Amino acid sequence: MSAVPLDSTFAPIGAGRRRKDKLMRGLLGLGTLVALVPLVLVLYYLLKKGLGAVSWHFLSTDPTGNFLGDPGGIKSAIFGTIEMVALASLISIPIGVGVALYLVEYGKKNKFASAVRYFVDVMTGVPSIVFGLFIYITLILSGNFGSFAGWKGSVALALLMLPIVTRSAEVVLLLVPDHLREAALALGAPRWRVVSRVVLPTALPGLVTGSLLAIARAAGETALLLFTAAIVNGTSLNLGQRMNSLPLQIFTDVGQAQDRLVARAWGAALTLVVLILLLTLIARFVSRRSRLT
Amino acid sequence: MTPQEAKEMTSEPPPTTGEQSEQTESTKQRRFGGDGRSTRRTPTEAGHRVTIDSLNAYYGDQHAVKELSINFEPNKVTALIGPSGCGKSTLVRCINRMHEEIPGARATGKVMVDDTDVYDERVDVVAVRRAIGMVFQKANPFPTMSIYDNVAAGLRLQGTKGARLKERVEQSLHGAGLWDEVKDRLARPGIGLSGGQQQRLCIARALAAEPDVILMDEPCSALDPIATLRIEELVEELKTRYTIVIVTHNMQQAARVADTTAFMLSGELVEHAPTEKMFTNPDDDRTEQYVTGKFG
Numbered sequence: 130m131s132a133v134p135l136d137s138t139f140a141p142i143g144a145g146r147r148r149k150d151k152l153m154r155g156l157l158g159l160g161t162l163v164a165l166v167p168l169v170l171v172l173y174y175l176l177k178k179g180l181g182a183v184s185w186h187f188l189s190t191d192p193t194g195n196f197l198g199d200p201g202g203i204k205s206a207i208f209g210t211i212e213m214v215a216l217a218s219l220i221s222i223p224i225g226v227g228v229a230l231y232l233v234e235y236g237k238k239n240k241f242a243s244a245v246r247y248f249v250d251v252m253t254g255v256p257s258i259v260f261g262l263f264i265y266i267t268l269i270l271s272g273n274f275g276s277f278a279g280w281k282g283s284v285a286l287a288l289l290m291l292p293i294v295t296r297s298a299e300v301v302l303l304l305v306p307d308h309l310r311e312a313a314l315a316l317g318a319p320r321w322r323v324v325s326r327v328v329l330p331t332a333l334p335g336l337v338t339g340s341l342l343a344i345a346r347a348a349g350e351t352a353l354l355l356f357t358a359a360i361v362n363g364t365s366l367n368l369g370q371r372m373n374s375l376p377l378q379i380f381t382d383v384g385q386a387q388d389r390l391v392a393r394a395w396g397a398a399l400t401l402v403v404l405i406l407l408l409t410l411i412a413r414f415v416s417r418r419s420r421l422t
Numbered sequence: 423m424t425p426q427e428a429k430e431m432t433s434e435p436p437p438t439t440g441e442q443s444e445q446t447e448s449t450k451q452r453r454f455g456g457d458g459r460s461t462r463r464t465p466t467e468a469g470h471r472v473t474i475d476s477l478n479a480y481y482g483d484q485h486a487v488k489e490l491s492i493n494f495e496p497n498k499v500t501a502l503i504g505p506s507g508c509g510k511s512t513l514v515r516c517i518n519r520m521h522e523e524i525p526g527a528r529a530t531g532k533v534m535v536d537d538t539d540v541y542d543e544r545v546d547v548v549a550v551r552r553a554i555g556m557v558f559q560k561a562n563p564f565p566t567m568s569i570y571d572n573v574a575a576g577l578r579l580q581g582t583k584g585a586r587l588k589e590r591v592e593q594s595l596h597g598a599g600l601w602d603e604v605k606d607r608l609a610r611p612g613i614g615l616s617g618g619q620q621q622r623l624c625i626a627r628a629l630a631a632e633p634d635v636i637l638m639d640e641p642c643s644a645l646d647p648i649a650t651l652r653i654e655e656l657v658e659e660l661k662t663r664y665t666i667v668i669v670t671h672n673m674q675q676a677a678r679v680a681d682t683t684a685f686m687l688s689g690e691l692v693e694h695a696p697t698e699k700m701f702t703n704p705d706d707d708r709t710e711q712y713v714t715g716k717f718g
């Protein structure tokens with residue numbers, strides 16, 4: 130080792146560079162703060178305006194539709210949203226994860242897989258109202274399947290969720306290191322078992338996150354439910370009937386002249402956010418528990 | 423088949439060195455055929471001979487292994503040495519047909535395990551990999567599984583179930599010299615172990631599958647000297663039961679563990695001889711230059 134004079138090796142960094150470092154750090158911190166402002170404001174207003182409206186009565190009664198007297202709560206909207214989103218998830222998550230598995234494990238870079246990938250990308254960008262319109266034309270106007278119904282809303286929501294689930298699942302599956310697949314293949318596992326025993330469990334937390342993203346998106350969707358599931362007051366447990374939903378309840382209430390109806394819209398919005406938050410917490414908990422069993 | 427029958431079918435003597443014993447179609451079928459479920463055998467004490475005949479391996483247009491022929495003797499450790507990119511890893515990956523998993527990769531030629539060509543079209547690739555275990559450069563335990571499940575995966579991934587699982591897991595962990603270190607924490611995650619322990623866990627996992635041949639692709643390159651020593655002792659022990667091929671960058675390691683050493687250069691086999699001869703008096707100049715550190 131040649132002797133380097135100590136003072137030149139550890140010479141202090143120039144004042145200009147230090148100032149630049151401080152400036153950049155300040156700018157980035159400021160940017161983060163600015164980004165947080167709308168988020169905090171939304172939550173603040175939601176809690177401020179919504180909390181007052183929420184009560185047991187609010188959650189456990191259907192909207193009455195009466196102009197005078199008790200306007201009722203949002204029970205039918207909560208049930209409708211949960212039912213329709215649940216069915217939409219049952220349709221779209223298995224298919225979406227399946228498509229992603231095909232793309233990552235089997236299709237890889239062949240032409241068909243590239244085409245599928247392209248169409249999934251295009252579908253991600255399609256506005257939700259277009260899906261609603263599509264279902265309206267094929268399932269309602271065609272006259273073969275009756276009128277507005279919860280399941281039609283679900284199908285429309287599933288169409289919306291499918292590309293989101295597929296895209297996020299594909300990214301997550303690609304993150305599963307190849308050396309794990311190799312390890313399993315080298316043990317003499319058929320490919321389907323490599324996928325079911327190694328790839329899927331490893332990717333599970335990411336798959337859950339991606340699916341939640343899609344569910345949250347679907348739960349807040351308004352436009353496509355307007356002309357697939359319609360708006361009603363009563364609670365229905367039958368997906369073959371018209372169904373109320375939280376976004377539509379908000380949509381109708383917020384345009385009303387009465388303050389108490391607008392307050393109901395805030396309460397419904399808060400309920401929707403809390404529902405999604407609860408779902409996220411449950412899913413995180415479940416996927417963490419299942420990592421090691 | 424009953425355990426009794428299985429025992430009978432596998433208790434035939436392994437082919438003796440040098441001469442090819444007759445093997446019937448049904449035994450071929452048993453070893454590599456079908457869905458592999460009928461291939462479960464009780465492990466035999468003797469290892470199996472691997473004979474490679476004019477093997478060529480390609481990655482797309484790149485010719486990685488060229489007309490290579492070599493024998494790996496039963497119950498011996500063969501080390502493959504050579505500079506980076508000379509085709510050592512490709513060669514071992516051709517033996518258990520992992521080479522073809524890489525997009526664009528293909529191989530031609532013969533790789534015989536005893537008297538069965540693993541590239542025979544009647545042979546099921548899944549069965550080949552059950553008979554030929556592999557340990558990779560980087561320890562790769564399954565991150566979602568406990569220590570126990572990682573070893574059991576060697577069996578479960580093949581579709582084996584049943585009561586003997588526990589026993590086999592313990593056996594395999596003993597075999598990999600890991601039992602005493604992990605017996606109290608079998609339910610803990612496999613990735614919580616140290617690097618050397620993880621690599622031995624992977625060896626245990628390979629042993630649980632009851633292979634005939636074990637391929638090791640630079641198993642110690644990411645380990646410290648103590649962990650390396652443990653693996654080398656283990657290799658010494660395992661060769662009483664298995665045929666072992668070990669790829670290594672470390673010539674001292676080859677000298678320590680291998681009975682014979684093969685030197686490869688640019689996809690060709692330069693020389694294959696008893697290890698002592700390779701390191702003291704090789705026939706080929708290039709071997710001498712490589713082992714004395716003149717290049718590579």
